[in-house]
Amino acid sequence: MRGLLLALLLAAQAVPAAEAPLRVASLNLTADELLVELLPADRLVAVTRWADDASMSNVAGRVPATAVRLPRADLERIIALRPDLVVVSEYTDADFLRLVEKSGLRYHRMSGLETLAGIRAAIVQLGRAVGTPDAAARLAARFDAVLAELARRVEGDPRPRVLYWGDPHTAGAGTAIGSLVEAAGATNVGREMGLRGIVPLAGEKAFTADPDAFLVTLGSGASVALRRHPLLSRTRAVREGHVVEMPNHLLVALSDRAADAAWWLASRLHPARVPEAAPPPKLP
Amino acid sequence: MSERDRRLLVFAALAVALPLVLLAALSLGSVPLPAGSVVRSGLARLGAYGPTPLPEMGEVILWSVRLPRVLIAALVGGGLAVVGAALQSLFRNPLADAGLLGVGPGAALGAVLAVNLGWAQQRFLAMPLAACAGALLALLLIYVIAHAGGRPTLSGLLLTGLAVSALAAAGTSVLLVAVEEFRVRTVLFWLAGGLEGRGYEHLALAAGFVLPGAAALLVLARPLDVLSLGEEESAALGLPVHGVRILVFGLCALVAGPVTAVAGSVPFVGLVAPHALRPLVGPLGRHLLPASFLAGAVLVVVADLAARSFGEYVELPLGSVTAFVGAPYFLLALRGQEGRG
Numbered sequence: 001m002r003g004l005l006l007a008l009l010l011a012a013q014a015v016p017a018a019e020a021p022l023r024v025a026s027l028n029l030t031a032d033e034l035l036v037e038l039l040p041a042d043r044l045v046a047v048t049r050w051a052d053d054a055s056m057s058n059v060a061g062r063v064p065a066t067a068v069r070l071p072r073a074d075l076e077r078i079i080a081l082r083p084d085l086v087v088v089s090e091y092t093d094a095d096f097l098r099l100v101e102k103s104g105l106r107y108h109r110m111s112g113l114e115t116l117a118g119i120r121a122a123i124v125q126l127g128r129a130v131g132t133p134d135a136a137a138r139l140a141a142r143f144d145a146v147l148a149e150l151a152r153r154v155e156g157d158p159r160p161r162v163l164y165w166g167d168p169h170t171a172g173a174g175t176a177i178g179s180l181v182e183a184a185g186a187t188n189v190g191r192e193m194g195l196r197g198i199v200p201l202a203g204e205k206a207f208t209a210d211p212d213a214f215l216v217t218l219g220s221g222a223s224v225a226l227r228r229h230p231l232l233s234r235t236r237a238v239r240e241g242h243v244v245e246m247p248n249h250l251l252v253a254l255s256d257r258a259a260d261a262a263w264w265l266a267s268r269l270h271p272a273r274v275p276e277a278a279p280p281p282k283l284p
Numbered sequence: 285m286s287e288r289d290r291r292l293l294v295f296a297a298l299a300v301a302l303p304l305v306l307l308a309a310l311s312l313g314s315v316p317l318p319a320g321s322v323v324r325s326g327l328a329r330l331g332a333y334g335p336t337p338l339p340e341m342g343e344v345i346l347w348s349v350r351l352p353r354v355l356i357a358a359l360v361g362g363g364l365a366v367v368g369a370a371l372q373s374l375f376r377n378p379l380a381d382a383g384l385l386g387v388g389p390g391a392a393l394g395a396v397l398a399v400n401l402g403w404a405q406q407r408f409l410a411m412p413l414a415a416c417a418g419a420l421l422a423l424l425l426i427y428v429i430a431h432a433g434g435r436p437t438l439s440g441l442l443l444t445g446l447a448v449s450a451l452a453a454a455g456t457s458v459l460l461v462a463v464e465e466f467r468v469r470t471v472l473f474w475l476a477g478g479l480e481g482r483g484y485e486h487l488a489l490a491a492g493f494v495l496p497g498a499a500a501l502l503v504l505a506r507p508l509d510v511l512s513l514g515e516e517e518s519a520a521l522g523l524p525v526h527g528v529r530i531l532v533f534g535l536c537a538l539v540a541g542p543v544t545a546v547a548g549s550v551p552f553v554g555l556v557a558p559h560a561l562r563p564l565v566g567p568l569g570r571h572l573l574p575a576s577f578l579a580g581a582v583l584v585v586v587a588d589l590a591a592r593s594f595g596e597y598v599e600l601p602l603g604s605v606t607a608f609v610g611a612p613y614f615l616l617a618l619r620g621q622e623g624r625g
């Protein structure tokens with residue numbers, strides 16, 4: 001019943017088929033990942049150059065060949081592609097957006113991606129904006145299912161205290177990484193320390209926080225830096241080898257793949273409850 | 285060739301060069317537009333030619349994106365060069381430029397604050413306006429501190445500017461460390477100088493200060509010439525030295541502040557243009573200031589064209605392009621000056 005109501009609500013708010021954008025250009029990686037799922041190939045006219053980079057993108061190798069790869073947010077090139085919708089990020093400058101509008105282009109701005117609930121809402125909103133609310137609802141349903149299954153599995157298991165270490169940045173409250181850590185059945189030490197946003201953290205404070213595990217980006221050098229750090233190398237987590245190196249494309253995932261990222265992290269933090277081999281639930 | 289003929293030749297060359305580089309900058313870019321079509325599109329807008337030969341997409345690129353950007357580049361270059369010429373006379377140093385004013389670090393502090401607080405992403409013109417406010421506040425602070433102990437000397441004014449600049453730079457560093465990593469790119473691009481994403485509103489902001497400011501400096505050309513003789517000599521000739529000096533200093537900051545707010549840091553333009561022109565048009569302000577404006581405009585329009593033409597993955601920072609040209613020039617000029625000294 002709730003699903004039916006949601007579907008009706010989405011259908012009512014969606015862009016009517018006649019007005020649905022037929023040529024959509026994406027100016028951020030999150031939108032690239034979502035639009036590959038939401039749109040038929042011929043409606044996706046441009047993606048960022050990062051979309052094909054397997055170290056960052058969760059859709060590398062799946063982006064339609066017909067979509068132009070934009071090396072940068074070059075408005076002249078975007079205009080030349082004649083998109084009827086440009087999808088931009090929360091961090092796009094207001095001045096750039098004004099110029100986009102003045103050029104006669106319509107844009108959809110993705111926002112609220114600092115929480116998993118926000119990511120879910122952004123998926124639904126993007127689906128409405130591009131006229132494919134049903135496909136977005138399916139993505140959101142899978143997202144919910146993965147997270148619900150994950151929550152069920154880690155329920156009752158002690159929550160390890162995890163500190164994201166971006167040498168010297170960490171993730172406090174109101175960050176996607178913080179939400180990811182919490183969804184994976186852990187406590188975000190950054191939030192516990194009263195931090196907000198991605199902020200620098202002094203080594204001495206990280207040391208005294210005494211996390212159960214550090215979360216770092218695989219291949220970023222942060223793991224090596226931790227082991228060489230005069231103080232942090234002596235933390236319990238580093239001494240006992242509790243440094244989780246997460247692939248970058250999962251750590252920065254702000255699309256529906258954020259649920260898969262939470263699953264991946266949980267499999268490292270709760271190996272008995274979330275076996276590494278167990279794949280996330282498939283689409284309902 | 286007489287000095288007058290040489291001066292006329294330089295002005296003629298600049299008067300021809302500026303429209304040519306403007307046309308080149310309007311034609312070239314990510315989407316090339318034929319120069320002839322650009323001209324005919326302009327004539328069509330004026331009603332002097334039939335329908336524009338450009339497709340709709342080309343019209344949008346030309347009139348909504350490229351034209352304001354190119355005009356801003358010309359204003360930025362012209363403004364910085366005029367300020368450089370005025371300051372070189374004021375400080376009696378041919379290597380002076382807007383960097384001495386302390387408005388750059390003040391503008392940077394304002395811009396970084398706007399990004400840090402999220403204004404730059406949420407509110408149109410927030411970043412240039414915050415940068416402009418930062419620049420003008422820095423100027424006000426310099427003025428108030430320098431006058432706290434009575435009328436300041438020129439070196440006192442300069443050293444106060446240096447101290448305020450250092451304070452603003454320290455504040456910028458603190459905010460940069462605290463800024464979210466996704467926002468860092470915005471800050472870095474602004475700090476490195478550039479004109480991407482600038483439209484007619486930015487043009488209006490720059491023009492509102494640069495054109496009247498440059499005109500006022502041109503009006504002060506004669507007092508500037510007198511000032512360049514030296515403080516005692518100027519006073520002996522009846523010039524209100526302190527008043528003129530403060531007026532010139534303030535006008536320079538009023539031009540350089542908004543220019544920096546719109547374009548970020550664009551170094552060396554104010555040094556190179558007047559320094560290179562002085563041997564050609566002479567040291568008199570009424571010749572040097574307008575010639576510098578034209579040369580500065582040409583220089584930055586070309587630099588911006590280079591900045592947006594050479595980098596496929598990322599637009600080269602405009603400030604880097606002008607520094608690549610200006611820094612070697614500065615070193616050569618410095619060696620020349622030391623050789624003469």
